[in-house]
Amino acid sequence: MRRLISRGKIVSASLMASLSPALMAQGFWEDSHGRLTLRNFYFNDGYRDGGEDRKEWAQGFLLNLQSGYTEGTVGFGLDALGLAGLRLDSSPTHAGTGLLPVHDDGHAASEFSSLGVTAKLRWGDAVVKSGTLLPKIPVLVHNDGRLLPQTFQGTQLEYTGIPDLYLHTGHLDRFKQRNSTDSVAIYPQGYTGNRGSDFDFAGATYALTPSLSATWYYGEMREFYRQQFFGLVHKQPVGRGSLTSDVRYFISGEAGEARNGKVDSDLFSGLFTYRLGAQAFGVGYQKVRGDTALPYASVSTVYSFSNAGVGKFIQAGEQTWMLRYDYDFANVLPGLSFITRYYKGENGDYKGREAREWESDTNLRYVIQDSTFKGLGVEVRKATYRSTYASDRDNYRLYLTYDLALW
16 A cells, blocks of 8 residues: 555656646636545355365455546546555465466465556547546456456547537557556457557447437457447336347457457347336347357456356357346345346357356345445355356355545
């Protein structure tokens, strides 16, 4: 923590010293806000095929500071994201959960930290951000499933000046894994070489009607792969409840030198959810066509409904059925929610082997809604995963989280 604070002081002081007095004008401070998030995570990944269980316990700190914009035709702002993790329990035998960095001797780091700064500019309906980014777009979703989030470095532009239309484009050139302080060139999952690249993207979302929206995105990891995404979301009342139809389609192929080999993968993923009062029932289907699995950036999240707690169900030729049930206990105990999901994938191909897999996930979460401990959350997750090509695993996770608004 001391290292994080000292780094933050140095970077912040340098930036503030370089900014003109106009940057400190009304709006920059008045519209600013800060939030501290505490995460206490315990992971137990049990391998049922003879491998050593991976289990660790760690404490995370996320300090998110966001300024407003200076007044005038062009407004300037500055954001900062401080991240720190502390080891509470780990051993060389059981390290490797993704919570903490692991040294060459097999021991997990006792602590790690980083600071990301983002400059931003607002001109009318356009917003430009440059620096540390947390992309959450169909062709690239940062992973926030461990102690600290995966972060990227780059520049993006968002435009909302046309009614019902959202435009988005950007360029990313570096990233940090969720358990690392090293900023490296971007590379795809499964790549074992040492020549990373960068990532360009562009996309749009248009509200065709109040109940129907369409999304298109294009992403290219230079010298590796290119990918297009098409999506439709439709919501409509059905009986006493509502039905949400969400369909997603990816088209992927190699780009440039194709450093990770051939890429030939189209993926359809659809989920249909009926919500009635406190309950929601979901049924989904997914199909991968082509000779390779769906490509994605290393450790990032796949924007499909099969991105489960352990598996992803995206092997070549694989087809997957999905079931989901949600219950919100707001009328009984506000803040308590329950989710259970089931995935079954078959007919896939993994390096010449038949790929069949299934997974069941159950989550129970409670967030205190009032009193002194308002915002304190407790979540228990259990995942059971079985596969013909990967390790069988029983995964247990315990999350304790607390969000504190600083101002």
